[in-house]
Amino acid sequence: MDEFEDKEIAKLLRLKRYEQPPPGYFENFLHEFHRRQRDELLCQPLWRICLDRVHDFMFRLNLSTLTSSPVAAAAVLICAAVISLKIYQTPGPARVATEDRQVFTGPANADVEWTLASPVTTRVFSTRPLHNSDETARTQRAATLPRYVLDSVPVSYETTFKF
């Protein structure tokens, strides 16, 4: 039979056992393995190191119910979800207040809106949300004329000299 038989193939393939790495490779392999492990540790983020430490601690405590990491992770997630719900749950009125809070808005065009009145009297308060502030300011300006208040009494409209 001309063809290679199975036994012949097997015999040839067995010779491949002797294809070996360079001398000293196996002796150095462990050192290389340790070096890579150290490098990996140095590259790990802090949270990962903490997680590993916690995992080690749990494992050493031999808590049979928590040794399974999926169970522990699920428990932690549920706790975190419950706590976050409690913390962020706020009463209703507070929410209304935040939506309808009064927003201070300055004059639409500060250069044009000069007034002689004291700053307190010229401030415009809007009870609408911020996005309507320009519109409010415009309607108020149209409805009321600008007031000019003089702080001091005028010298006089009467003649000062009587003859």
Add this chain to the structure above:
Amino acid sequence: MNKPRTDEDQALVSRTQAGDAAAFDELVVKYTPRLYGLVYNMTSNHEDTNDLLQDVFSKAYKAIRGFRGKSSFYTWIHSIAVNMTLNFLKKRGRRFQLSLDDVDASVQNDKEFLEATATSSPVREADLSELQRRLNEAMMKLSDEHRAVVTMFHIQGMPHAEISKILRVSEGTVRSRLFYANRQLQSYLDEFRKNPVA
């Protein structure tokens, strides 16, 4: 190749799980030569083999706490090595460089090797060397899965049952892959037999 004693491995695994890193070092030393042969004959490249082996042991060290002993450590570590190598080969595709030509000096003392070469003439030696080269090329023409089976069965000397556990396929699948791979190797090498020196 003889399978290492699993009770010894189990003791080392338990010590590693308890935090004894030196115990894992012993496992590394014990399994490196065996896994080297497996990965090397699948990748055909020394550098790739080295990187893969480092990754295999690194992954095994991280995962060993989850090892419950349902299979032996031998099967477990071989599964990791084979799966990582197959994944690597899929990513690497057809880009590779053969470096399968380093025959160890200890081969001179091997009975099988002596049988194959001692009675040979220089022409036959040249043929044998060429045949080995052709064999390596033929191996690389096999699919990754077929090469894995051939490597484990013919080169590593593992039984079908062990290979089926490592690959998580049935023994029938292992036998059929082996049969198909042998036919392919035979046809590649038969061409060489008909035309010994190209």
